Amino acid sequence: MKRIVDFSQFAPMFRCPLCGSSMDANSGRSLICTERGHTFDRSRHGYVNFLTKPVKTGYDAVLFEARSRLIGECQFFEPLHHAIANLISYPKSGQEAFTILDSGCGEGSHLNALCGFDYAGRTATGAGIDLSKDGIVKASRTFKDQMWAVADVARAPFHDRQFDVVLSIFSPSNYAEFHRLLKDDGMLIKVVPRKDYLIELRQFLYTDSPRRTYSNMAAVERFTANVEHSHHVRLRYVKTLDRQAIHWLLQMTPLAWSAPEDRVRLLKEMKSADITVDVDILIGMK
Template sequence: MTLSKKMINAQMMDCNADLFRCPVCLSEMTMVDKSRLVCMTNHSFDLSKNGYVNLAPQAHVTKYDQSLFEARKTVMTSGFFDGVLEALVSTVETHAHAVILDAGCGEGSHLSTIVERLTGDVTGVGIDLSKEGITAAAKEYPGLIWSVADLANCPFQNDKFDAILNVLSPANYGEFTRLLKPGGLFVKAVPESGYLKELRAIFYEDKGQKDDADPVARVAEHFDAVSTERVTYTFPLAEGLLAPLIQMTPLTWGASADKIEEALQMAISEITIDFTIISGVNREGTGQCLVE
């Protein structure tokens, strides 16, 4: 008998229910009838028809809607991000990685690819505040654990994760150090000045964006043995790929329809990928809530 995607996801959640804590009262949780997570004080959270659980205490509206995640899936399945994913896999592969959290997982493609490429038995957990992103992840990538959740109140017990990934997403270092096991690995991917520079030249008219934050220094405040790796390459844009790329990137949010049409008509043949992969080792496993 072939299991449904919902049941595959439910079984994974059931086997790993000890990871969770109630986002309301912070007590332990158990899976009941492979259909809902229930805490010690009887707060109950049903699995969706796609097999994810919504553990965000309050509803949130984000700019990340279904059409954006469809565009992102189109771009990611083209191999656009493969060089960065290879670097992430290489970084995580050097560490014990039985349980991995992708904090800000979007539609799940990064986490799914990384778990698939790692050797050994790996449990992947993806969280995002966007319900649309988690819905897409649960549908497309069964066999991992997917949850709508807030980085400021992660619904997991202390010291449960061997590695945390934070790719193109805000960071909450207090929560990350709390969730990681002592000696656990934190890996953050941040865009550098060359990232999508062909689009920046159009939408920012070469003015660039000023960012005074130093992500390496921020990571070093909370983690030991911090190291960096620069990943830079150009990716050829096949016909039809420019439009979803423009749709998925925040670079173009707020741009006029005329400006977007101008970019589409420029027939950009390749795009630059430029990231720094920052990694560090957790020193304690607990921390204060500091949002970046």
């Protein structure tokens, strides 16, 4: 049976990204702002597009398909999801459900996985936004329990203090907006790669290039400069990928796009490969 998330539940959270006024859900087919009549239609898959013109992100449907398969079928990020779910704190009293915003959600697999955990009897209600329409189309076709929108995090289409948790997983951050969107006791969780993230790929693909090494120092410094009460947790694990999964990984990581073709070809011929995931999970309380 085809399900679509109960849109009316989310309608009061929205504000017009153009003029900042509240929005009416107009029987679920579109959102209309109450002040100026700016209108944003819902697609038949249920997402809303808040961009007035499309943005080229460099991330296309092929990438999102590969990422979806690697996360969904290979469980590539399962340990990461468990770690984040364990870190999430949510209001201990009050409403049954708490709210998570995934900023830069791509094709939605991270948010959907995180909304699937049992939080001591509480459920998480998820909203995902991304600049990439391809990502949001895929998310809204695949996951029917969350709310998806094509939107710019710099002009997020939500009122102030709507979310208990804001996630930013391998995605750019806008700290002023994150601060505005979080409830007063809200929590920001940002995931950035560490030096050993996909290290096998780096070292195999680049025999002599600065891309062989990586440091997240600048990203971590920006986080601590912008977020009060922060701490971080390191997570490192290794997954063995089969040939199909290696192909998906190569399709989804920008690391492979500009690599020498002969190295990419060699990697594609491998039957399996051990791949390291090494990340910092940065946590900030408002």
